[in-house]
Amino acid sequence: MLGGSPLGNRLSKPWKSSVTEPEILALLKPMIKQWALERQDGEAFGDWVIREGIIKETTHGTNFWAETDAS
Numbered sequence: 001m002l003g004g005s006p007l008g009n010r011l012s013k014p015w016k017s018s019v020t021e022p023e024i025l026a027l028l029k030p031m032i033k034q035w036a037l038e039r040q041d042g043e044a045f046g047d048w049v050i051r052e053g054i055i056k057e058t059t060h061g062t063n064f065w066a067e068t069d070a071s
Helices: 021-038 045-051
Strands: none
């Protein structure tokens, strides 16, 4: 699940499914490193993954599954 807002005004949504713990750690480690290096001042991780196009923003409940690994 990625793309949620720390303010609680945007839901995170499925990014990958059926991954093991080692797989998800291997996927997230470089992403978190990139976020730490490239984020805008005060930019939350959920905002960054949307800005980078890693996952689409959930703007309405009807598009929760849109363009996800589970869609």
